[in-house]
Amino acid sequence: MKHGKKYQDSFKQIDRQKLYDPREGIEAVLKTAKAKFDETVEVSIRLGVDPRHADQQVRGAVVLPNGTGKKVRVLVFAKGEKAKEAQEAGADYVGDEDLVKKIQTENWFDFDVCVATPDMMGVVGRIGRVLGPKGLMPNPKSGTVTMDVTKAIADIKAGKVEYRVDKTSIVHCPVGKVSFGADKIEENLSTLMDAIIKAKPATAKGTYLKSIVVSTTMGPGVKFNGMKF
Numbered sequence: 001m002k003h004g005k006k007y008q009d010s011f012k013q014i015d016r017q018k019l020y021d022p023r024e025g026i027e028a029v030l031k032t033a034k035a036k037f038d039e040t041v042e043v044s045i046r047l048g049v050d051p052r053h054a055d056q057q058v059r060g061a062v063v064l065p066n067g068t069g070k071k072v073r074v075l076v077f078a079k080g081e082k083a084k085e086a087q088e089a090g091a092d093y094v095g096d097e098d099l100v101k102k103i104q105t106e107n108w109f110d111f112d113v114c115v116a117t118p119d120m121m122g123v124v125g126r127i128g129r130v131l132g133p134k135g136l137m138p139n140p141k142s143g144t145v146t147m148d149v150t151k152a153i154a155d156i157k158a159g160k161v162e163y164r165v166d167k168t169s170i171v172h173c174p175v176g177k178v179s180f181g182a183d184k185i186e187e188n189l190s191t192l193m194d195a196i197i198k199a200k201p202a203t204a205k206g207t208y209l210k211s212i213v214v215s216t217t218m219g220p221g222v223k224f225n226g227m228k229f
Contacts, residue, residue: 009034013028013031013032014028014032014220014222016223018223019223019224019225019226020222020223020224020225021224021225021228022186022189022190022224022225022228022229023182023186025214025222025223025224025225026041026182026185026186026189026214027182028222029041029185029214029215029216029219029222030178030181030182030185030216032215032216032219032220032222033178033216033218033219034218034219035216035217035218037217038069038177038178038179039177039178039216039217039218039219040068040069040070040174040176040177040178040216040217041174041175041176041177041178041180041185041214041215041216042172042173042174042175042214042215042216042217043171043172043173043175043189043192043212043213043214044170044171044172044212044213044214044215044221045170045171045173045193045196045209045211045212045213046169046170046210046211046212047165047169047170047171047196047204047208047209047210048169048204048205048206048207048208048209048210049165049169049201049204049208050169051165051166051167051169052167053203055201055202055203056201056203056204057164057165057201058163058164058165058171058196058199058200058201059139059141059142059162059163059164059165059199060141060142060162060163060195060196060199061141061142061143061144061155061160061161061162061163062160062161062163062191062192062195063155063158063159063160063161063191064159064160064161064175064176064188064191064192065159065184065187065188065191066159066176066180066184066185066187066188067158067159067176068159068161068174068175068176068177069176069177069179069180070112070174070177072112072113072156072157073092073093073110073111073112073113074090074091074092074093074111074112074113074114074115074153074156074157075091075092075093075094075099075111075113075114075115076091076093076094076095076114076115076116076149076153077095077096077099077100077114077115077116077117077120077123077124077138078094078096078115078116078117078120078149079096079117079119079120082117082147082149083095083096085149085150086115086149086150086153088150089149089150089153089154090153090154090157091115091149091153092111093111096120096123097123100123100124100126100127103127103130103131104126104127104130109134109136111136113136113144113156114131114136114137114138114144115138115144115145115146115149115152115153115156116138116144116145117145117146117147117149118145118146118147121138121145124137124138135162135164142162143155143160144162159188161173161174161192163192163195163196169210171196173192175188175189175192175214176188178216189214190229193212193229194229197209197229209226209229210226211223211226212224212225212226212229
């Protein structure tokens with residue numbers, strides 16, 4: 001793959017043989033940000049688990065103390081009083097059968113997160129095949145299937161992110177924007193890493209944190225020392 005001059009200049013600033021301590025690594029990552037827009041800072045964590053086994057799945061959600069820097073659009077499947085509660089809590093879209101039909105017929109996905117009350121999961125299940133591959137299916141483990149829609153919406157708007165190991169044993173997750181600066185990025189990353197370490201499956205053998213790479217949207221990856229978390 002060919003990269004532009006800005007990427008190549010950033011690449012030269014990184015020691016490819018080094019495992020950076022968190023603070024030093026974050027400062028190195030921020031120096032590589034050359035784009036004209038406010039780049040997202042993302043971490044990719046390779047875990048020592050086999051996601052083919054149900055007892056080695058790593059999945060959960062955590063509220064980043066400084067948010068993600070992204071405006072998140074929340075859709076809530078609810079009816080009656082819970083629908084009213086969701087609207088008052090600041091949900092961007094609230095509905096039940098009408099929203100399911102809109103997604104089915106219009107291929108409409110102008111939202112980032114789905115929340116559903118437990119009684120609506122039978123209805124939501126009809127579109128599970130389209131929501132699932134996009135990572136939008138409500139799930140109790142991530143706190144998006146709940147009767148407490150007010151708390152769910154507040155957490156999401158405040159910077160709640162979901163993490164989930166993929167089929168290659170890697171977790172990808174945003175930890176903020178370049179404009180946040182090193183302090184806020186470090187705090188967000190530390191909070192996420194704590195959650196992932198606590199989520200280690202009992203059946204996982206050997207090294208759990210195999211590699212940690214942090215990068216900006218357009219920049220090269222910086223390898224972090226997993227022993228420092």
